[in-house]
Amino acid sequence: MLKNAEHLIGYTLESCDGEIGQVKGFHCDDQHWTVRYLVADMGHWFRDRQILIPPSAITGVNLNMQTIDINLTKQQIDDIPALVHGETEARQLQDPRDPHRCSSHNLISSHVQGTDGDIGHIDDFLIDLDTWAIRYFIIDTRKWWLAKKVMLSSLWIERVNWLEAKVYVNLARETMKHTSPYTVLDPLNCRHESHRQRRREDWIKAMSHILGKSDNRELLKTQQNDHWLSGTTNQQ
CATH class of the missing domain: 2.30.30.240 (PRC-barrel domain)
Known part of the structure; x- marks a missing residue:
């Protein structure tokens, strides 16, 4: 199934033990053209921070309910390092180990x-x-x-x-x-x-x-x- 990236923005993220945030954007691979990470906005659930969730953690997408299920607990999510301010909007993420990662915001x-x-x-x-x-x-x-x-x-x-x-x-x-x-x-x-x-x-x-x-x-x-x-x- 194909889905517009813009339509996925705002989808609710459901962890193993409840709702944990919403899709804010994506980090993409500009060489192989795949989604590397979902940018998850934790909102009031986790101290207004944003984290990166890999597609390997996704177990399902419900287009009718506009939800994305992930196989992580709230504790595992809380242990994921938060993105630094402005990283989701970076023209090119400054990581020499991963030079082909880019933000959908700039794509x-x-x-x-x-x-x-x-x-x-x-x-x-x-x-x-x-x-x-x-x-x-x-x-x-x-x-x-x-x-x-x-x-x-x-x-x-x-x-x-x-x-x-x-x-x-x-x-x-x-x-x-x-x-x-x-x-x-x-x-x-x-x-x-x-x-x-x-x-x-x-x-x-x-x-x-x-x-x-x-x-x-x-x-x-x-x-x-x-x-x-x-x-x-x-x-x-």
Whole structure:
């Protein structure tokens, strides 16, 4: 199941012995595009502090109740060191042992740079709740194409530059212009992924024309591992 990161903000965290706080944000891996930690706001439960909870501690997500179950006791949570002030908003966390950890606070609104110029900015991203992998980014392109948001597979991202607040992708602006608009589907599931798969052939033809490909097989071979194009998912 895929879920918008922004929609998970505010979900209640349920420990083994009761409610302990809410989801405040995420720390992500900008190399493998996974969620490293949930930023948990303890509020009045634990002296108004914030801590990091790894996805390995999560036992379930209830979308109807907007709760996330974790297999930690309140005592174990109280023993987790609190985040220092401003760490959740850091552009790049100053930890040489973990240079690819970044905050979702700064990931959202970062500019997306294509091969030939600015495409837009990151408005949100979709998390696979089974694996906590970041599968897609929602790109706001309204600066160039009025009121249009598009989905971008994380596999297209080549690198990130936090000093510039830019995410670089191996796509031209014209290619993004021809992708289908993103419509909020909550929750996004295999039925919606199947619908996206049915539009795959037209999307590839458009890209082939833009990139000057005379044979679509070359493009298919190049992108065979991209689950946005190939439609291979782990959805239940």
